[in-house]
Amino acid sequence: xxxxxxxxxxxxxxxxxxxxxxxxxxxxxxxxxxxxxxxxxxxxxxxxxxxxxxxxxxxxxxxxxxxxxxxxxxxxxxxxxxxxxxxxxxxxxxxxxxxxxxxxxxxxxxxxxxxxxxxxxxxxxxxxxxxxxxxxxxxxxxxxxxxxxxxxxxxxxxxxxxxxxxxxxxxxxxxxxxxxxxxxxxxxxxxxxxxxxxxxxxxxxxxxxxxxxxxxxxxxxxxxxxxxx
Amino acid sequence: xxxxxxxxxxxxxxxxxxxxxxxxxxxxxxxxxxxxxxxxxxxxxxxxxxxxxxxxxxxxxxxxxxxxxxxxxxxxxxx
Numbered sequence: 132x133x134x135x136x137x138x139x140x141x142x143x144x145x146x147x148x149x150x151x152x153x154x155x156x157x158x159x160x161x162x163x164x165x166x167x168x169x170x171x172x173x174x175x176x177x178x179x180x181x182x183x184x185x186x187x188x189x190x191x192x193x194x195x196x197x198x199x200x201x202x203x204x205x206x207x208x209x210x211x212x213x214x215x216x217x218x219x220x221x222x223x224x225x226x227x228x229x230x231x232x233x234x235x236x237x238x239x240x241x242x243x244x245x246x247x248x249x250x251x252x253x254x255x256x257x258x259x260x261x262x263x264x265x266x267x268x269x270x271x272x273x274x275x276x277x278x279x280x281x282x283x284x285x286x287x288x289x290x291x292x293x294x295x296x297x298x299x300x301x302x303x304x305x306x307x308x309x310x311x312x313x314x315x316x317x318x319x320x321x322x323x324x325x326x327x328x329x330x331x332x333x334x335x336x337x338x339x340x341x342x343x344x345x346x347x348x349x350x351x352x353x354x355x356x357x358x359x360x
Numbered sequence: 361x362x363x364x365x366x367x368x369x370x371x372x373x374x375x376x377x378x379x380x381x382x383x384x385x386x387x388x389x390x391x392x393x394x395x396x397x398x399x400x401x402x403x404x405x406x407x408x409x410x411x412x413x414x415x416x417x418x419x420x421x422x423x424x425x426x427x428x429x430x431x432x433x434x435x436x437x438x439x
Contacts, residue, residue: 188426192425192428193425196424196425224430225428231430232430232431234373234374235376235377236376237374237376238376239376239377239380277376279373279430279431280430281372313376
């Protein structure tokens with residue numbers, strides 16, 4: 132699986148992503164610095180987590196205007212698979228590739244813990260290795276993960292099966308208590324209309340090996356490996 | 361030419377930071393404080409001398425970077 136990982140000043144999860152890709156696919160991803168104007172030909176482009184530009188102005192706002200993003204938009208149009216996690220999700224919403232915005236967590240705290248997610252749609256290139264409705268464990272580490280979209284956008288996302296992950300309790304129940312950051316409809320991850328781009332706040336790349344405390348993140352990378360490689 | 365851009369959250373967008381400030385004001389004994397909303401102010405100095413041209417440039421800046429129009433409104437004051 133030819134994978135490129137975009138790196139901005141302040142990105143800090145690129146090596147976790149690289150380890151996950153390596154572990155599942157055996158291939159070495161390429162790191163692409165934000166000043167590059169051409170992303171190498173790739174099956175998958177990953178926008179990893181971190182604190183690009185110190186979250187100045189708005190999380191992801193300045194990274195979303197970097198030189199490399201022009202080519203990211205072009206590759207998105209071509210239908211190249213793109214995965215944005217955490218700050219990567221924030222960057223993708225800031226570019227307009229994905230709808231909505233990620234706001235300050237409702238409780239104002241930075242949240243760093245393992246949470247449960249319900250897989251809402253397994254008929255996608257990102258999730259087919261999971262069962263539909265499966266409850267998975269996935270760590271989160273963010274301050275601005277409170278997903279907001281207006282009513283119309285939300286209805287479209289829900290109606291088209293574009294919500295792939297929701298914050299849930301350990302039994303997979305989507306409850307207000309399980310909604311760690313105040314996201315509308317407990318949304319943790321959404322995809323674009325074509326099903327080629329996924330943005331999510333939790334970190335599947337951090338549940339890849341037994342030493343991580345679980346393997347629930349592998350399914351996402353295995354899904355991609357099967358579908359794109 | 362100096363300009364001040366005020367960015368505020370749109371109506372209907374929840375503002376947890378505003379809520380926290382409202383709570384803190386209440387705790388300090390300020391009564392009758394309702395609906396606190398937090399925004400940001402960005403001051404910019406431009407080489408521009410024409411007000412119209414500055415207004416156009418600043419609007420472009422707001423649309424492209426300074427505000428996220430999914431959740432925010434902006435207001436431009438040329439000082």
